[in-house]
Amino acid sequence: MEFGCGGTKMENEIIKYLSKYMTISKELEEAIIESAFIRSYKKGTILLEEGKISNECYFVIKGCIRSYYIKDGNEMTTDFFTEEQSVTPSAYGKNIPSTYYLECIEDTIAGVGTPEQEIEMYQKFPEGESLARALTETIMVKQQDTLADFKIASPEERYLKLLKDRPDLIQRVPQYQLASYLGVTPESLSRIRKRLLKRQSS
């Protein structure tokens, strides 16, 4: 379902977010609002399936998108994308099958982009390309840090970091998905939480 005129507030959210990275001219703002298809998805919607071609990237305005793999019949959650985060599937615009799934685990409102839209936008507004570069660099550096953190931290340290950086996730996300995201079993996660609670109360 696409938002019609009712989407204005949502589109303002996108512009507000992008303005953190550079001054957005009135013309670029209008082009972004026109081109971005703001869509809303019900909880449980699968946006991308393993084996399927991916021609859409997402900017989460409200809600939560989860990425997961199925390995030996088990779901393995690798990431959660919430407000102001963007999701570019590995296979986006590449005509190769995706190796993972994307699912809305809450009712979600997102800006949706396609490769064609992007090309058109960059041709009309070269400054849009500067914006994309700045955004992508920021995401790249964050990812680099996330991977390094994941490697050097113990499971308990990973949980504490999550508590600090994304406390909302702990409330929003089912425990078994959170455990998988932290690279531990649900039992280990439960032990970590008990241990921390005990330490707090003593």
Added chain:
Amino acid sequence: MEFGCGGTKMENEIIKYLSKYMTISKELEEAIIESAFIRSYKKGTILLEEGKISNECYFVIKGCIRSYYIKDGNEMTTDFFTEEQSVTPSAYGKNIPSTYYLECIEDTIAGVGTPEQEIEMYQKFPEGESLARALTETIMVKQQDTLADFKIASPEERYLKLLKDRPDLIQRVPQYQLASYLGVTPESLSRIRKRLLKRQSS
């Protein structure tokens, strides 16, 4: 040490690499060659230290740069950057102290960029920005996959994937650094290798 005219061959390597992403005009090519400071570093050179400001990013033409943290007095290796890979420190151009180290673990030749150079280049050549966006997107997607792989794979699977994707690393890198990079102890890595050898021979 900077390469003078002798750097031409090295600079051609950079142009060849960048041409994979878009057509490089003669003017842009000349600007890249002029702006990129090709430098050579001896094995053991520390390019960045924990706590220091980072104002350089690197494109490896030949050699290997390792990123590592020091945690509780121990080195924890998080990545290796070899030929045709670029290293943008998390703190690059941000005036905040780095949380990790970068070290040349081989004699290394690299193109070195600074934030000032980048800005000047993008102003003169807006297509340079397209190039940077395309490059950064590719790196971002690869990193995303690396993190997901790291989460869902067992240590043995990680080792097998490394054997397949970057077989050279296994020869080039000290075993204790490789173990840390794979998120296992040197003893575990040694057990994994023995197990695989045994399986091959039986």
